[in-house]
Amino acid sequence: MSAAAAATVLENLPPSLDSTAEQPPLFDGTTRLYTAYICPYAQRVWITRNFKGLQNEIKLVPLNLQDRPAWYKEKVYPPNKVPALEHNGKITGESLDLVKYLDANFEGPSITPDDPAKKQFADELLSYSDTFVGSVFSSFKGDVANEVDPVFDFLENSLSRFNDGPFFLGQFSLVDIAYIPFIERFQVFLSEVLKYDITEGRPKLAALIEVLNIIPSTSYEPITISYSSS
Numbered sequence: 001m002s003a004a005a006a007a008t009v010l011e012n013l014p015p016s017l018d019s020t021a022e023q024p025p026l027f028d029g030t031t032r033l034y035t036a037y038i039c040p041y042a043q044r045v046w047i048t049r050n051f052k053g054l055q056n057e058i059k060l061v062p063l064n065l066q067d068r069p070a071w072y073k074e075k076v077y078p079p080n081k082v083p084a085l086e087h088n089g090k091i092t093g094e095s096l097d098l099v100k101y102l103d104a105n106f107e108g109p110s111i112t113p114d115d116p117a118k119k120q121f122a123d124e125l126l127s128y129s130d131t132f133v134g135s136v137f138s139s140f141k142g143d144v145a146n147e148v149d150p151v152f153d154f155l156e157n158s159l160s161r162f163n164d165g166p167f168f169l170g171q172f173s174l175v176d177i178a179y180i181p182f183i184e185r186f187q188v189f190l191s192e193v194l195k196y197d198i199t200e201g202r203p204k205l206a207a208l209i210e211v212l213n214i215i216p217s218t219s220y221e222p223i224t225i226s227y228s229s230s
Helices: 003-007 040-051 070-076 095-105 116-139 144-158 174-192 203-212
Strands: 031-035 058-062 084-087 090-093
Touching (some): 084 095, 095 174, 116 144, 144 203
Antiparallel strands (some): 031 084, 084 090
């Protein structure tokens, strides 16, 4: 299946499960992605699943994070965070680990670069992602421009490394998947609440956001600033 075809598979999203919901069967041979529609960490894995065309292979189990079922922590994933993946008789978590796991263990378009230089830069950008997220969060209570200018300038400069496409590594990759759930939320929040435009003076970042907005697999539920899981 091509990347374009994989990205356009239609899906009826199931409702989120709350504390009154019954637990789905566990380890019955079904691959399940425990997720939350409001969580940017979970969105990373959701995008990967959709981009690779795995909507029929991986079943979504969305949770209500404000009223999550007790069975999730007690019987499924003790850290009680999303995302988590049920596959081959085990449960694993952590969003970036799961992005890599899906790419390595399931069919579909690869999101990992073959070029050694791109692989090295991908590792650098993935390592920086926590710094990026943390810096923007901390700016909400301080001087926004002074605190976030350096991290968004870093992204702008990073987008200049390769010229064979508008993405961080030129072509769409796991790096874009790692960043875009946060970039899209930060763009809305900083603009509407703190009157800071992350794309001003950053044409490559603006181009990245524009092209990602037209890739169906990166579309998600309504944007919200909620980061209770990782």
